[in-house]
Amino acid sequence: MSEAPTTTPPTEAALAHQGTATPRPAMSRKSVGASQRTAPDRFTPPEPAALEVRDLSVYYGKKMALSGVSMQIPVKKITALIGPSGCGKSTLLRSLNRMNDLIPGARITGAVDYHGHNLYGSNVDPVEVRRRIGMVFQKPNPFPKSIFENVAFGARVNGYKGDYNELVERSLRQAALWDEVKDDLKKSGLALSGGQQQRLCIARALAVSPEIILMDEPCSALDPIATLKIEELMRQLAKDYTIVIVTHNMQQAARVSDYTGFFLAGEAAYGQLIEYGPTEEIFTTPMDPRTEDYITGRFG
Amino acid sequence: MAVSLPDENFTLQATGRVARRQAISRASKWVLLGASMIGVVVLFALIVDTIVVGWSRISWSFFTSYPSRFADQAGLRSSFIGSVWILSLTIVFVVPIAIATAIWVEEFAPKTRLLEFVKLNLANLAGVPSIIYGVLGLAVFVRLFGWGSSILAGSFTLFLMILPMTVIASQEAIRQVPPSLRQGSLALGATEWQTVWYHVLPGALPGIITGVILALARAAGETAALIMIGAFTFIAFDNTSIWDSFTTMPIQVYNWTVRPQEAFRQNAAAGILVLMVVVLTFNTAAAALRERFRN
Numbered sequence: 297m298s299e300a301p302t303t304t305p306p307t308e309a310a311l312a313h314q315g316t317a318t319p320r321p322a323m324s325r326k327s328v329g330a331s332q333r334t335a336p337d338r339f340t341p342p343e344p345a346a347l348e349v350r351d352l353s354v355y356y357g358k359k360m361a362l363s364g365v366s367m368q369i370p371v372k373k374i375t376a377l378i379g380p381s382g383c384g385k386s387t388l389l390r391s392l393n394r395m396n397d398l399i400p401g402a403r404i405t406g407a408v409d410y411h412g413h414n415l416y417g418s419n420v421d422p423v424e425v426r427r428r429i430g431m432v433f434q435k436p437n438p439f440p441k442s443i444f445e446n447v448a449f450g451a452r453v454n455g456y457k458g459d460y461n462e463l464v465e466r467s468l469r470q471a472a473l474w475d476e477v478k479d480d481l482k483k484s485g486l487a488l489s490g491g492q493q494q495r496l497c498i499a500r501a502l503a504v505s506p507e508i509i510l511m512d513e514p515c516s517a518l519d520p521i522a523t524l525k526i527e528e529l530m531r532q533l534a535k536d537y538t539i540v541i542v543t544h545n546m547q548q549a550a551r552v553s554d555y556t557g558f559f560l561a562g563e564a565a566y567g568q569l570i571e572y573g574p575t576e577e578i579f580t581t582p583m584d585p586r587t588e589d590y591i592t593g594r595f596g
Numbered sequence: 597m598a599v600s601l602p603d604e605n606f607t608l609q610a611t612g613r614v615a616r617r618q619a620i621s622r623a624s625k626w627v628l629l630g631a632s633m634i635g636v637v638v639l640f641a642l643i644v645d646t647i648v649v650g651w652s653r654i655s656w657s658f659f660t661s662y663p664s665r666f667a668d669q670a671g672l673r674s675s676f677i678g679s680v681w682i683l684s685l686t687i688v689f690v691v692p693i694a695i696a697t698a699i700w701v702e703e704f705a706p707k708t709r710l711l712e713f714v715k716l717n718l719a720n721l722a723g724v725p726s727i728i729y730g731v732l733g734l735a736v737f738v739r740l741f742g743w744g745s746s747i748l749a750g751s752f753t754l755f756l757m758i759l760p761m762t763v764i765a766s767q768e769a770i771r772q773v774p775p776s777l778r779q780g781s782l783a784l785g786a787t788e789w790q791t792v793w794y795h796v797l798p799g800a801l802p803g804i805i806t807g808v809i810l811a812l813a814r815a816a817g818e819t820a821a822l823i824m825i826g827a828f829t830f831i832a833f834d835n836t837s838i839w840d841s842f843t844t845m846p847i848q849v850y851n852w853t854v855r856p857q858e859a860f861r862q863n864a865a866a867g868i869l870v871l872m873v874v875v876l877t878f879n880t881a882a883a884a885l886r887e888r889f890r891n
């Protein structure tokens with residue numbers, strides 16, 4: 297495994313904002329968790345890391361979109377990525393399962409370690425990566441096929457040989473959708489409501505037994521009730537899966553996540569990880585003033 | 597509250613400039629209608645004339661007779677069979693090659709300047725006059741490959757001729773498949789090929805089939821390119837092999853029109869009617885298909 301971020305040399309990004317990032321011990325209104333954070337963006341969760349991002353920078357063509365991100369994503373926890381739009385949250389998320397490969401001109405430096413292997417290593421196949429690290433998108437994108445085939449698809453292309461009826465039922469149950477669709481599995485996935493479609497997409501992702509599920513603003517196209525359902529579901533899933541969720545809804549991050557990373561593009565025009573830590577700390581005693589400004593709604 | 601009384605001088609009828617502008621607007625509709633009617637009326641007159649001249653020749657024996665020196669014994673048999681052969685082979689060649697090309701260009705080809713150049717030239721190729729394809733077919737298939745004026749040479753020529761428009765139609769159909777479907781598929785660990793096979797192709801198929809049918813309608817009516825490669829011949833047998841010499845319906849019609857006798861003009865008109873029904877059937881099928889898959 298690689299070194300922990302606390303011992304890596306400070307990245308360019310970290311150095312760049314050290315001037316402004318004055319830790320504020322005086323602000324600790326309610327000191328929670330005994331996390332030992334030495335700098336706003338230096339934090340090692342107590343759990344083992346499912347993913348370890350090391351000094352990751354992403355470029356689109358010549359333009360840098362994300363600079364020097366280092367963070368450990370803890371296993372079987374929900375990690376939220378928050379920040380104003382354009383700060384590179386989706387970019388980081390796509391880097392975690394090689395979906396950035398699909399964007400012409402996207403280029404990556406640094407590393408993402410998964411089970412001791414760099415996802416960007418020379419003999420890593422993106423198809424193997426995506427099978428293990430699933431993704432749910434902002435806009436529900438069920439296939440124009442039946443509910444059953446939507447769920448079965450991933451298993452089919454991966455050559456699953458087991459009982460498909462059982463697999464589909466189990467996945468739909470896990471996604472809290474089974475009771476609503478069990479009599480109608482032949483119905484088109486497109487005929488479901490937005491919230492149901494999104495849960496179908498989650499079921500579809502679960503059916504290939506991933507370890508990690510990445511969600512890019514999964515509720516931003518949904519109404520509040522559907523949103524609550526998905527959040528409840530995420531809490532359930534966190535018992536078995538590592539979840540990384542991008543959200544611009546801070547209440548959502550506060551409600552569902554265990555850890556939160558705050559990103560900002562600022563004048564630099566490229567996104568940086570400003571602060572990372574247990575969600576409660578980030579929301580009650582942020583170390584960086586910019587984090588506090590953002591979560592109190594002063595900008596973004 | 598005071599009730600405001602209607603003002604005697606106030607009116608909402610068009611007056612002055614508004615009236616003038618409205619008059620122009622109303623007149624424009626009639627001018628445009630008139631312009632549209634010119635095309636429709638001429639076309640209608642042509643069809644009526646063709647029916648009037650040719651209808652009496654439409655009979656079962658018109659389809660079962662070979663061409664003949666005697667107009668009243670001549671029929672479409674060999675040219676109809678020739679057309680079926682040529683079109684069937686053309687489909688067999690064009691469908692896989694056009695789909696494969698379109699998929700490669702849209703889904704797999706690295707996005708380079710060269711690719712842009714190729715795409716641009718596909719559109720240009722679709723506009724090349726058919727006689728040029730005939731010259732090409734004559735030089736390459738008939739002479740260089742030594743296939744002679746055979747069905748194989750004819751269908752290869754038509755295949756080349758309709759390939760660009762079929763590729764373009766397939767490309768457009770493929771581009772209509774939303775990127776979110778591809779992302780959803782790839783994110784589940786499907787390979788690029790699985791994504792194309794299970795999502796892109798099924799989504800694009802209606803558009804592709806429509807494009808193929810429309811291209812075939814063009815091939816069915818093609819005359820110049822085939823005459824160029826030597827299909828302007830007297831065929832009094834049924835084609836049974838791809839090496840046979842052949843003729844097609846539009847060529848047979850052309851053949852009849854250049855005869856001096858009035859009776860052959862009737863045959864030509866009857867042939868045109870048959871051809872028109874064939875092409876209209878193709879086009880209707882394409883439209884129906886597009887409608888059916890739209891929902």
Ligand SMILES: Nc1ncnc2c1ncn2[C@@H]1O[C@H](COP(=O)(O)OP(=O)(O)O)[C@@H](O)[C@H]1O
Nearest residue numbers: 356361380381382383384385386387388399567
């Ligand atoms: N496909 C792309 N091509 C070029 N630039 C992109 C692309 N996607 C994102 N970017 C740029 O990268 C930056 C970060 O975008 P993104 O990761 O989508 O931010 P967020 O998800 O936080 O809103 C933005 O400046 C955006 O313009």
Ligand SMILES: [Mg+2]
Nearest residue numbers: 385386387512
């Ligand atoms: Mg985003």
